[in-house]
Amino acid sequence: MAGVPRRTALAVLGAGAVGLTGCGTPLDPREDAGGIALTVAVNAISGGKNSEEAEWISEWVIPRFVRAQRARGVDVRVDFAPSGLDDEQYKTKLALDLKARAAPDVMALDGIWLGEFAEAEYIRPLRDVVGGDFAEWPGWRQIDRRVQALARFEGRLYGIPAGTDARLLFYHKPLFRRAGLPEEWKPRSWAEILDAARRLKRLPGVVPLQINAGTPMGEATTMQGVLPLLTGAGGAVAKGDRWYGDTPALRAVLDFYRRVYRGGLGDPKLQQEAKGRDKSFAAFADGRLGILAEGDYFWRDVVAPRTGTSPMPHRDREVGYTLFPARAPGEALGGRDHVSLSGGGVHVLNPHTRHPQQAFELLTALHSAAALRAQLDGTAKITERDDVNAAVLDRDPMLRFAADDAMAVTVFRPPLAAYTEVSSALQEATAQVVSGTAPKRAAAAYGRRLQEVLGGSDRIVD
Amino acid sequence: MAATGSSTEPEEGAAPRAARKPHEQDAAGLGARRALAFVAPGLLVVALFLVLPALWTLYLGSTDYRLTGIPAVDPQFVGVENLTDALGDDGFLNSLWLTLLFVVGSAVLGQAIGGFALAWWMRERTGPLRAVLESLVMLAWILPSSVVAFLWIAYLDRDDGTLNALLHTPGAAWLLDHPMLSLIVFNIWRGTAFSMMLYSAALGNVPRSHLETARLAGAGPLQQLRDVVFPAIRGHVLTNLLLISLWTFNDFTPFLITAGGPDGRSETLPVFIYQTALGSGQLGYGAALSFLMLLINLVVAVVYLRLLGRKRKEERVDDAPPAHARQAGAEREVDA
Numbered sequence: 001m002a003g004v005p006r007r008t009a010l011a012v013l014g015a016g017a018v019g020l021t022g023c024g025t026p027l028d029p030r031e032d033a034g035g036i037a038l039t040v041a042v043n044a045i046s047g048g049k050n051s052e053e054a055e056w057i058s059e060w061v062i063p064r065f066v067r068a069q070r071a072r073g074v075d076v077r078v079d080f081a082p083s084g085l086d087d088e089q090y091k092t093k094l095a096l097d098l099k100a101r102a103a104p105d106v107m108a109l110d111g112i113w114l115g116e117f118a119e120a121e122y123i124r125p126l127r128d129v130v131g132g133d134f135a136e137w138p139g140w141r142q143i144d145r146r147v148q149a150l151a152r153f154e155g156r157l158y159g160i161p162a163g164t165d166a167r168l169l170f171y172h173k174p175l176f177r178r179a180g181l182p183e184e185w186k187p188r189s190w191a192e193i194l195d196a197a198r199r200l201k202r203l204p205g206v207v208p209l210q211i212n213a214g215t216p217m218g219e220a221t222t223m224q225g226v227l228p229l230l231t232g233a234g235g236a237v238a239k240g241d242r243w244y245g246d247t248p249a250l251r252a253v254l255d256f257y258r259r260v261y262r263g264g265l266g267d268p269k270l271q272q273e274a275k276g277r278d279k280s281f282a283a284f285a286d287g288r289l290g291i292l293a294e295g296d297y298f299w300r301d302v303v304a305p306r307t308g309t310s311p312m313p314h315r316d317r318e319v320g321y322t323l324f325p326a327r328a329p330g331e332a333l334g335g336r337d338h339v340s341l342s343g344g345g346v347h348v349l350n351p352h353t354r355h356p357q358q359a360f361e362l363l364t365a366l367h368s369a370a371a372l373r374a375q376l377d378g379t380a381k382i383t384e385r386d387d388v389n390a391a392v393l394d395r396d397p398m399l400r401f402a403a404d405d406a407m408a409v410t411v412f413r414p415p416l417a418a419y420t421e422v423s424s425a426l427q428e429a430t431a432q433v434v435s436g437t438a439p440k441r442a443a444a445a446y447g448r449r450l451q452e453v454l455g456g457s458d459r460i461v462d
Numbered sequence: 463m464a465a466t467g468s469s470t471e472p473e474e475g476a477a478p479r480a481a482r483k484p485h486e487q488d489a490a491g492l493g494a495r496r497a498l499a500f501v502a503p504g505l506l507v508v509a510l511f512l513v514l515p516a517l518w519t520l521y522l523g524s525t526d527y528r529l530t531g532i533p534a535v536d537p538q539f540v541g542v543e544n545l546t547d548a549l550g551d552d553g554f555l556n557s558l559w560l561t562l563l564f565v566v567g568s569a570v571l572g573q574a575i576g577g578f579a580l581a582w583w584m585r586e587r588t589g590p591l592r593a594v595l596e597s598l599v600m601l602a603w604i605l606p607s608s609v610v611a612f613l614w615i616a617y618l619d620r621d622d623g624t625l626n627a628l629l630h631t632p633g634a635a636w637l638l639d640h641p642m643l644s645l646i647v648f649n650i651w652r653g654t655a656f657s658m659m660l661y662s663a664a665l666g667n668v669p670r671s672h673l674e675t676a677r678l679a680g681a682g683p684l685q686q687l688r689d690v691v692f693p694a695i696r697g698h699v700l701t702n703l704l705l706i707s708l709w710t711f712n713d714f715t716p717f718l719i720t721a722g723g724p725d726g727r728s729e730t731l732p733v734f735i736y737q738t739a740l741g742s743g744q745l746g747y748g749a750a751l752s753f754l755m756l757l758i759n760l761v762v763a764v765v766y767l768r769l770l771g772r773k774r775k776e777e778r779v780d781d782a783p784p785a786h787a788r789q790a791g792a793e794r795e796v797d798a
Contacts, residue, residue, distance in 0.1 A: 099529070120531055272725060273620070417530075
């Protein structure tokens with residue numbers, strides 16, 4: 001059976017070769033003129049998703065990299081392959097490209113895909129692709145161990161993490177004022193969130209609260225909804241390499257969903273729409289949504305005054321942010337009062353790259369301190385590098401808050417290959433509750449689904 | 463139908479099937495070997511691009527092959543487990559039912575009947591109204607799917623949709639509350655042009671003299687349709703139904719509009735297979751589902767082709783006494 005992927009690859013290559021010989025083109029026409037051709041792909045596209053990142057790569061990183069290589073006598077050509085897709089579709093596209101060995105030389109993955117891609121041998125540890133030299137890159141010393149872990153699977157480094165983030169509650173200050181709620185809102189329990197939502201509900205045309213649910217939102221449901229709540233109820237999804245099934249903490253989370261969506265505090269239909277998450281952003285920016293659980297991405301890229309996809313000209317005055325409270329003070333994982341969730345992307349190399357040395361140099365060029373400062377261009381973000389963070393975070397009080405207060409209580413997702421499937425089982429459980437299933441039954445269904453996904457109960461904590 | 467049917471019965475099986483001389487069977491006079499050499503390239507292409515992929519699908523469908531993770535490298539043979547799983551999978555059965563609704567609602571009822579009605583109405587009309595209507599229907603057919611999908615999303619959108627503005631029903635979530643109905647209406651709009659064109663061409667073939675004879679004999683429009691027009695275009699009706707039901711069965715455009723949602727309530731079979739195989743990466747299970755879909759396609763095609771074959775046989779018999787059937791038809795009109 002081990003022959004299957006090889007044969008598939010052959011079939012794909014065969015079909016590709018037929019097409020190419022048909023046109024009389026060699027396999028990589030760009031290398032005809034001599035020199036080295038590299039491709040870098042991230043889920044960003046100029047004028048669309050993560051527009052600034054796309055422009056930064058094609059206009060800042062690539063020209064400087066090419067110039068630096070020329071100065072050393074290496075003739076390099078780098079192409080940027082843009083995408084503007086939902087994350088799940090971007091992942092499928094990369095997996096298919098990697099399977100056909102037609103993937104870009106350097107590419108961005110979400111940290112949680114690392115395990116399944118590594119198990120499928122689509123990507124390999126840096127040591128295998130580049131050789132031992134990879135450890136000599138001086139940038140490693142600037143990257144915190146917790147952040148490095150985003151690029152690690154079973155103890156080995158597969159790439160360079162591209163920053164990290166934190167989950168918070170964002171709230172619309174003008175709406176809070178109209179509802180008679182404090183502008184400096186600091187909820188200490190789930191009950192206080194629901195109380196505020198009930199006050200907001202009195203405003204006509206306003207959806208009080210958006211805690212992502214259902215499958216169309218994909219990982220945003222798990223990351224912005226289930227996991228912060230689960231951690232806040234003292235629970236977790238996994239322990240070591242085993243998973244938790246139907247636990248009291250999960251039932252509490254699903255019950256919170258029931259109270260939000262069956263109690264008229266959230267818009268259940270929005271959770272079913274194909275573009276629901278984008279619509280929630282637009283609703284918040286228009287002042288039709290009171291409280292939104294999101295990552296700091298929302299602040300940086302969605303409601304950013306000039307560059308956001310749903311820009312708010314007076315963001316700094318109108319958008320409040322606060323930590324996710326535990327179910328009740330002290331009830332969160334580790335006896336904490338507040339929680340946050342963190343993740344992040346990773347830039348990896350294609351193990352079949354024809355130029356591993358130059359590909360690695362391009363990879364590090366994406367993570368030099370100068371490159372990151374150029375990317376931020378006066379704004380702020382929690383980057384992977386401590387030296388850059390120290391210099392840039394003070395530009396934006398919100399990101400300083402996320403880096404200090406949220407990162408202090410944050411939790412990372414388990415680096416296990418089955419994570420994405422477990423995550424979609426969690427999304428299904430929330431979808432059931434939103435459409436009326438009792439939390440107990442949805443939690444039991446999740447337990448059964450987990451057994452199907454993991455192929456038995458040996459990897460489920462009793 | 464009854465008119466021609468009754469006239470053919472006595473002749474059924476009467477054609478002499480007795481031994482023919484060899485040169486009559488070999489019309490081109492090539493001989494078996496040269497004939498084989500002629501068809502070999504065609505057969506090779508069919509084998510390469512049709513039979514082999516089908517067998518490959520069958521093989522993949524018997525493994526637990528996945529897009530990512532360990533089974534991507536080392537898939538295990540699971541036999542018919544995928545097929546038995548599919549038959550007990552609520553998602554699969556649900557998608558099969560939705561596909562049936564989609565095919566019957568939008569292709570068989572909507573496009574075929576709508577297309578015929580349009581063709582019948584346009585038959586003897588000229589002028590600007592016909593030209594405008596025809597171009598509008600054609601436009602729906604020739605626009606690219608992605609453009610059309612975007613237009614329909616904008617049309618049915620919950621917040622700023624055109625339909626809600628027209629009906630003064632702000633906030634009505636058509637795609638969420640009535641996903642299948644929306645898709646069926648969409649597909650009728652999208653595909654009626656093909657049936658209309660095919661029927662227009664077919665109606666042009668109905669001899670005017672027959673219709674006039676029927677009219678003179680006092681047949682009303684419905685009787686003309688039933689006894690003159692329909693027998694003459696029966697072959698076209700079957701071909702049209704075969705093509706549009708297979709197209710609709712395999713149509714992927716619903717994915718562009720609803721992506722199978724909400725909660726799988728518009729997940730027709732092609733969408734379900736896409737979500738299974740590429741969305742959640744279960745390539746083996748997806749291949750097994752594709753194989754089942756292939757079987758269903760074959761069954762539908764075989765049923766239609768047999769109906770069409772029976773019709774041809776009848777025609778061949780009818781050709782012998784050409785006036786006979788017509789006469790029978792005319793007599794019926796008089797009786798009525």
